[in-house]
Amino acid sequence: MNIAIVGYGRMGHEVERALTARGHTVSAVVDPVSPSDGSADLYDEVSPRALGGCDVAIEFSLPEAIVSNAKAYAETGCPAVVGTTGWLHQLDEVRAVVEASEIGFVYGSNFSxxxxxxxxxxxxxxxxxxxxxxxxxxxxxxxxxxxxxxxxxxxxxxxxxxxxxxxxxxxxxxxxxxxxxxxxxxxxxxxxxxxxxxxxxxxxxxxxxxxxxxxxARSRGGFALGAVLAAEWIVGRTGFHSVESFVQALLHEGQGE
The missing domain is CATH 3.30.360.10 (Dihydrodipicolinate Reductase; domain 2)
Incomplete structure (x- = not known):
């Protein structure tokens, strides 16, 4: 899959390592401050241009941008996995954006x-x-x-x-x-x-x-791997999902249910 990384701090770098290890490609990096290593296009903000050609986005960014980012995902039809925290007071607004667009969206504070x-x-x-x-x-x-x-x-x-x-x-x-x-x-x-x-x-x-x-946690690797697994899971699905519902589905699949 082609995956956009939104937020290229410590978690963004861990996500890059995890998705590369699972055979995926970083198609875009969105971060106004942290530079990309040059292997993917770098953008200052989440936009249809940044998300063009992406199968899914994984976001560990700042809460102030959550609504505008959700609108960009919706406009582009790009599913998203969001590990950004501090925005749950805007949960209903983001949910409305997602459900109106019929994209897939997974959010949570911990993807381990x-x-x-x-x-x-x-x-x-x-x-x-x-x-x-x-x-x-x-x-x-x-x-x-x-x-x-x-x-x-x-x-x-x-x-x-x-x-x-x-x-x-x-x-x-x-x-x-x-x-x-x-x-x-x-x-x-x-x-x-x-x-x-x-x-x-x-x-x-x-x-x-x-x-x-x-x-x-021994490292951030477990959080990053969980986010990549969630990205693999949400592609082809629609709706507004908590990380808890994703993990329950994953564990049940592991039990053959």
Whole structure:
């Protein structure tokens, strides 16, 4: 496939390595700042010209451009995989653009297949202690010092999935605590240090013991591979899909269903 990379930072370079390893071609790079290595045409913005000849686009960019980018994908008929975070307050607007055009669109904060297995295991573990108040719950995430937002989108996704199965936890607290947490709060804490690609830990703690479920990314390669797999999956499909629905389809296919 011919794939456009939208956003040529660290993740964009990882996506390039992953798609090349799977036999695909980078047909265009869209980034107003980072230069291409010269093997693909470079563009400042997502446009029909940039997307011409592309089978699909993979975007890890800035949230400010999400609506205009979605309109360009729709105008061109180019399906897209979007790992950009920080734009979910515009979800309905982007969904409307996608559904009116009948292109395929996959979005999410984390395209690592292993991370989604971690979500499923953590959610199931949380459901086991939903009525056992002796177990309190905590989520902690750790990333490299260059990451500009906290907590991570992955941590917030995990937190919401825990709230969905543990009724006694009704709200997510992400701020610095200078008080005892309320019983109905799920505290999500963050650390920024060094070059950690991403570590997420779900903790269930009681006076008797501590149970932890952890996902530790060794590199950005897992996120990039997941995005490329999503790109392969969305070509030929239409509709507005979360990364969770893509991963579920992928895992079910792996089970022969």
């Amino acid at each position: 297949i292993g991370a989604h297995i971690f979500f499923a295991v953590s959610r199931y573990a949380a459901s086991l202690v939903r009525n056992i108040e002796e177990y309190d719950l905590l989520i902690h995430e750790m990333h490299h010092r260059e990451k500009k937002d906290s907590p991570s989108g992955t941590a917030l996704t995990l937190a919401q999935s825990v709230l969905d199965v543990v009724p006694r936890k009704r709200r997510i607290e992400t701020g610095r605590l200078d008080r005892a947490p309320e019983p109905d709060e799920l505290h999500v804490s963050s650390s920024r240090v060094g070059s950690v690609p991403g570590t997420h830990t779900f903790t269930m703690d009681s006076a008797a013991d501590t149970i932890e479920v952890r996902h530790q």
